Amino acid sequence: MKAHPWMANSGGSAKEEMLAALGVKDIEELFVQIPEDHRMERPLDLPPQLASEVALSRHLDDLMGKNMVFEQSACFRGAGAWPHYVPAICDEVVGRYEWQTSVFGSPTSDHGRNQAWFEFTSQIGALVELDFVGLPVYSWGCAVGHGVRMAARMTGRRKVVVPEVMDPERRMVLETYCEPTEMARHIQIATVKVGADGCIDRADLKAKLDGAGALYFETPGYHGVIDADPGELCALAREAGAEAIVGVDPLSLGLLEAPGAYGATIAVGPTQPLGVHMYAGGGVGGFIASLDDERYAHEYNTLNVSISETREPGELGFGLALFHQTSYGMREEGKDWTGNSVYLWALANATYMSALGPEGFAEIGRLIMARSTATAQALDALDGVSVDLSRPVFKEFVATFDKPVSQVNAALRAKGLLGPKDLTGEPGVSGNAALFCVTEVHTKTDIDQLVAAVKEALA
Amino acid sequence: MTASLKNYLENSNGYHAAKWSEPVVMEMTGTGRRGVVFEDAPAPKLPGKAARKNAPVLPEVTEHDALRHYLHLSQMTLGMMGVSLFGTCTMKYNPRIGERATSEHLKKLHPLQEAETLQGVLELYDNFSDFLCEVSGMDQFIFQAGGGADAAYTHACLTRAYHASRGELQQRDQIITTIQTHPCSPATANTAGFEVITLSLEENGYPSIEQLKSVVGPRTAALMVNNPDDMGIYNPDIKEWVKIVHEAGGLCFYDHANFNGVMSRLRARELGFDACMFMLHKTFGAPKGGGGPAVGAYGCAEHLVPFLPAPVVKKDGDSYVLDEDRPQSIGRVREFWGNAPQVMKAYAWARAMGAEGLREAADISVLANNYMDWRLGKTKGVSRSNPGIDAPRMEMTRHSVDQVTQDTGCTVFEISNRMTDFGIDALWLSHEPWLVPEPFTPEAGELWSKEDIDYWIDVLEHVIAEAYEDADLVKTAPHNGPIKALTSALDEPSVWATTWRAYERKHPSKIAAE
Incomplete structure (x- = not known):
């Protein structure tokens, strides 16, 4: 066998030298712990080795050539992964071999990475105006799940109220986290009505909050609708003794009020919009933030990085706080579990937030809102499409067609466009409903092309 | 490759980390500078109280x-730039071809595309599921779990669904x-x-069959174990364990975190397990990213396939569907x-290795x-866990510097910190609870050269000698890192600050002093 480029000791005399040091002739002697009857009886039957990078690269290119790739400007689909612009510096930062290949290290030897983590949590804290932020979890849905479980432990109440209009992907993750009814610690998920205006029905909420440990809602919601008074929802939750958990799109926070400012006790949201590509769903991540109170801090399952002093006066470092309460510290007694998450993406997020700054967040918020609203208006003006223009929306909105959504999307695809998500049959919509996503990547020309293609599809 | 320690000490001033005086980015504010600008759009009319009152306090910097x-x-960030033998994590080369291919081919794909x-x-x-099925004997792999722990969680959730489908979930509430x-x-x-039952180690280095039998019963939902363990000890009774748990009606999950040596x-x-998990960011060469994004590839036998999280990639005639x-x-x-x-x-890594490469990697790791x-x-001053067990260990071994600590007062943390002064990544010590005092757990893997491994051991020997000669130095x-050791009590509510906002509130005098 040729020396393999990724295995130093596969070439030269290293193996012989090590065997000689051990006084071992046959490498099999080192595997005596594995009993004979545990062993596989034949060699592995796998596709041929592609040790040549030329061959491997070609194989991957050939395989991936079978995908249909839509430019972000031609992608009008969101719902959990969104076509946003990723500044080139974000790609450069996450591509750095030093931290891309790092594993755990120590606060001193991996100081730079730990500082960047702290800058992620600090900037999320600034956006949501909450003082305690953990390192990110796998996804927004997982952040909701952990947030709800935190609230259940804090309040001792095993019930969460969520709006009937909720992204089914996130809802399914939450259901998993809330455990089936057979389990003693099952958390009941109660659903609150959403009115014709796309906002939570206040009267129904008051009734549903009885005995709840948490209210979870989003603004903008799954259908893009901005609630006029999210603070009222938080107040109702808190009056009922429940935690107010609010899900937010961080890109809306240059325009929309910070959840910490209107009474959210826990805020969660997606991190992919902050400088991470969609990667077929591999770009998703979620954050959890809360009041900086022991009651909350002691329920985090995440790793938490804190600023610290060092032996050198005036010098700052960044170490883990409250490590012992994690599953690494306490196994099954720890808070849920922690493990590998999406920490590399947190570095893209930190870079993104620092490059945007306060004015960048305001600008991108205005741009997204202007373009999504303009698209909604243009679509509503077409025959066979209707959009409820009385709803204030951010980035995403619902349109209803007089033809099946799949048929419209097939026609759009033929023109190289990735059309809206099909909502047909989901709660809170009727007929052939679809969820459009319009962001800062979509120019007026792109929007015109979309509208023309929809018009043609419905003709 | 790293120059040998001898030459290193004689011929140079040794390793020193980059040391930039880089403020926290939150301090770079109030400048009016911009890093990214967007086109102007009119301020929207926002409903009710929806509008933000105060702009977020974020940095203002140029691109x-x-x-x-x-x-x-x-x-x-030292990471793998020097030598990292961080045990249990199987430090491998993360091939750059994977970075280029994912950037070229995947970044624009939407997960909800048809x-x-x-x-x-x-x-x-589908190809990679087949590959891992051949490697494990399972019938289907899925990749939804965002890390190894998430794959373990997946198994616990499948365990619920499996027993619920048989009407036994309420009865089966224990995982061993x-x-x-x-x-x-x-x-x-x-x-x-589930309620968790944890078996303790006995003199052979693993729990006895009798101990397992004493807890297995009608409440058993599943067994979740790794093998070999982090001490490099392989439990030869594992087939019998699986049989015992199966006879009681439980499922068996094999955490293949320590796969490299048995690969x-x-x-x-074939050992009887119903399901297993591989960490693609460890055994299969994908980068760790300092803690993800990662994948716990979860595989199971046919009887558990219906319970897998959806969607599952399936071949349907000549094409593939998300079922x-x-x-x-x-x-x-x-x-x-x-x-x-x-x-x-991971797929790229696996294809570049092939069957002969996997065998070679396992051989080299254990050797x-x-x-x-x-x-x-x-x-x-270095001792090995389970000193009475002479059989060669698998791909890693737990060691201890307890003798050094007793003689010099230098702990394994301090020795690890001193080793980073020579470009060695901080050591993996042990998961909690420490069963061995002052533990450390190196794992050589197949990436590193014999020279790298010798350098690592030379540095440890050198640092231990320093501990005996000049404990304070250790x-x-x-001394050669970007910063000195941390000193704050980060578990104190009045001290910890996980955001700059909290730091400003809790430590105003320190900010004023800057």
Whole structure:
């Protein structure tokens, strides 16, 4: 066998030298712990080795050539992964071999990475105006799940109220986290009505909050609708003794009020919009933030990085706080579990937030809102499409067609466009409903092309 | 390759980390500078009280400043730039071809695209599932779990669904594990709602069959274990264990975190396990990213396939579909169908290795670990876990510097910090609870050269000699790092600050002093 480029000791005399040091002739002697009857009886039957990078690269290119790739400007689909612009510096930062290949290290030897983590949590804290932020979890849905479980432990109440209009992907993750009814610690998920205006029905909420440990809602919601008074929802939750958990799109926070400012006790949201590509769903991540109170801090399952002093006066470092309460510290007694998450993406997020700054967040918020609203208006003006223009929306909105959504999307695809998500049959919509996503990547020309293609599809 | 320690000490001033005086980015504010600008759009009319009152307090830096700041921070990250034998994590080369291919082919794909537009990536998923099925003997792999712990959680959730389908979930409320199994197994079993029973180690280095039998019964839902454990000890009774748990009606899950040494020699399904998990960011060469994005590839035998999280990639004639119509599915453990870039990187690694490469990697890993054992056995003050067990260990071994600590007062933390002064990544010590005092757990793997491994051991020997000669030098380490050792009590509510906002509020005098 040729020396393999990724295995130093596969070439030269290293193996012989090590065997000689051990006084071992046959490498099999080192595997005596594995009993004979545990062993596989034949060699592995796998596709041929592609040790040549030329061959491997070609194989991957050939395989991936079978995908249909839509430019972000031609992608009008969101719902959990969104076509946003990723500044080139974000790609450069996450591509750095030093931290891309790092594993755990120590606060001193991996100081730079730990500082960047702290800058992620600090900037999320600034956006949501909450003082305690953990390192990110796998996804927004997982952040909701952990947030709800935190609230259940804090309040001792095993019930969460969520709006009937909720992204089914996130809802399914939450259901998993809330455990089936057979389990003693099952958390009941109660659903609150959403009115014709796309906002939570206040009267129904008051009734549903009885005995709840948490209210979870989003603004903008799954259908893009901005609630006029999210603070009222938080107040109702808190009056009922429940935690107010609010899900937010961080890109809306240059325009929309910070959840910490209107009474959210826990805020969660997606991190992919902050400088991470969609990667077929591999770009998703979620954050959890809360009041900086022991009651909350002691329920985090995440790793938490804190600023610290060092032996050198005036010098700052960044170490883990409250490590012992994690599953690494306490196994099954720890808070849920922690493990590998999406920490590399947190570095893209930190870079993104620092490059945007306060004015960048305001600008991108205005741009997204202007373009999504303009698209909604243009679509509503077409025959066979209707959009409820009385709803204030951010980035995403619902349109209803007089033809099946799949048929419209097939026609759009033929023109190289990735059309809206099909909502047909989901709660809170009727007929052939679809969820459009319009962001800062979509120019007026792109929007015109979309509208023309929809018009043609419905003709 | 690293120059040998002898030359290193004689011919140079030794390693020193990059040390930039880089402020916290939150301090770079109030400048009016911009890093990214967008086109202007009119201010929208927002309903009611929806509008933000105060702009977020974020940095104001140029694009160059933002880039330079984060590049400086990356330079102050040692990671694998020196030598990292971080045990249990199987430090491998993370091939750059994977980075390029994912950037070129995957970054623009939307997870909710219609399957007919995703045929390439779905074929890759199916190919890799087949690959891992051959390696493990399982019938189907899925990649939704965002890490190894998430795959353990997936198993705990499947366990619920499997027993619920048989009407036995209320009765079967216990999951059995061992104290040497990774904390993610008991933690996720507990999160999924089960009571956890933990078996303790006995004189052979693993729990006895009798101990297992004493806890197995009608309440047993599953067994979740790894093998070999982090001490490099293989439990030869594992087939019998699986049989005992199966006879009681429980499922058996094999956490294959420590797969490198047994790779190509045994298959989880042939040992009787119902399901197993591989960490693609460890055994299969995808980068760790300092903690993800990662993938816990979860595989199971046919009788558990109906319960897998959806969607599952399936071949349907000549094309591939994302099968969502799975009435017995547990639903989702995470949105969508997994970290596709990591799956692609792992697939690329696996194809470049092939069957002969996997065997070679396993051989080299176990050989290199035994070579390390042999050298460390001659190192002053170092002892090995389970000293009575003579059989060669698998791909890693737990050692201890307890004697050094007793003689010099230098702890394993301090020795690890001092080793970073020579460009060695901080050591992996042990999961909690420490069964061995002052532990450390190196894992040589197949990447590192014999010279790298010798350098690592030379540095440890050198640092131990320093401990005996000048303990203070070791206790005050690191000296060549970007910063000195941390001193704050970060578990104190009045001290910890996980955001700059909290720091400003709790420590105003320190900010004023800057």
